[in-house]
Amino acid sequence: MSLLSVDGVSVARGGTVVVSEASLSVAAGEVVGLIGPNGAGKTTLMRAALGLIPRAAGSVTLGGGALEALPPPERARRAAWLPQEREIAWPVAVERLVALGRLPHRGGGLGPLPAVDRRAVADAMAAMEVAHLASRPATALSGGERARVLIARALAQQAPLLLADEPAAGLDPAHQLGLVEAFRRLAGEGRGVLVSLHDLSLAARWCDRLVLLHRGRIAAAGAPGEVLTAEHLRAFYGVSASVALGEDGLSVQVLGRLRGQV
Amino acid sequence: MRAAWRYPVLLVLLGGLAALLFAASLLTGPSGAGAAEGLAALFAPAPDQEALALVMREIRLPRALLGLTVGVSLGLAGAVLQGFLRNPLAEPGLIGVSGAAAFGAVLAFYTGLAGMAALALPAMALAGAVLAVALVFAIAGRHGGSLTVILAGIAVSSLAGALVSLTLNLSPNPFAAYEIMFWLLGSLADRSMQHVALAVPFMAAGWLLLALTARSLDALTLGEDAAAALGVRLARVRLLAVLGTALAVGAAVAVAGAIGFAGLVVPHLLRPLVGAEPSRLLPASALGGGALLLAADLAVRLIAPDRDLKLGVVTALIGAPFFVWLVLKTRREAA
16 A cells, blocks of 8 residues: 655745656555755655645645645644754653654643553654653753654654654664664554665665655666666766675665766 | 652642732732731621722732733743744743733823723733734744744834834823833732723633643644644644734733733743643743732832832843843853
């Protein structure tokens, strides 16, 4: 089943077309990587897919329903969003911050969380290894800890689909792997993940499919081996690279920058 | 379990403090009646207590009621605006409501309407507050984020300030200017039950709108984008926050004049005690605001009973050093 399908979406920001006729889909059980150089329109495409910014053209279907027909709380039950900005405005305890992911599921009230919500919060914190931080103020954490807490917040939402913008940025290698393992677990449970990544090795090894965005257009899409080719990296990233298929998957090594291009 | 009890206990303590100060406010004044005597005169006056009953019911009761409700309005609106704008320095005056309400009141003095009808002054102040909201929305646009609202509020505030100065400048005689300036200082002295009846319904409506933002404010801790993706309708929250502030604070300014700093100080003092959660801050800040204003109004009566010290002057005197402390603390944390 398709959890998200984006058809011919264009987005204009401040008079410039930032995303142009982009189409992609995410099915249950797959992790789709969104890659592309800075300014390619990855964030804009994901925000448009969630209805956070208006589209100039195209349509979006979320969990089988047209995006416009879904009221905001229903959208939130169908898709969780992890923005790139790691904003935490107040020194709220980590556990309470992660619990914000339960807002779309709750009726309201200032009282303690019901058991089902507490369970979801505990699972999410365990998955991102932040359970030991539960009572710390979220604003007093290190950059990497803060990132993991916010990922846990998105996981606690337990939506069928997760859209994550650069979640791996600022994480050490072990926690990067912990992150992609968490995404694989979600896929294993029949959920879908659309994640933008700058780390091409991570994208190559852990995503089922990749979508390469270049200047607002989809330049390539398909299995990692088809998208991450030396020619594509040269043409769209302006770098020379060696791509090798080893025993433990595809590996990408960037060798140098090509002069006179980008 | 201890952590779960802390919040209800805090609310009970703040409520108790406000109740205590309310009673103290009822029992403080130049008539010199004892506590038991005063309360008896308020609820069931003996035949020989008519004068005291009049003092209690017509002078002290409205003053205490307004102290409580104006304080609740300022504390609640301050907490909501700080949460909505995600800025610890936000306060009700920031979005132009106080300034515009003050201008409405000043206009009532200037045109002489204030002298003709008792309620003309608060009514025009309220009209000013509503107009300020309309202007802020017109400037900020339909989809304006919190920063645009702040900027629009500053624009409206400075316009209102300039218009107040213009009115003072053009005032026909020194006495009118003197009257306007004294009113602007903010006070709860000599208010009647008529003022209470006019202001409280508006304030209560404002409190209701402000309270409806609670859950959305929690989500906004993660920023506007994440909150929107959590199902928060940002335009609705903005409308509730700004309109609620206009009603509550507009009505407060209409009967009490401009009382600064309470809306800034109270949420800030209480934030650490509620685990910094915006929704939990709202009830605490409302009760705390009521308590603070009742305490300040008691202070002006006890410190200088004969000098008619203005409430707004006292809150500013407490508030300004607090603001400096806040800036220094922010600086330390940033370093």
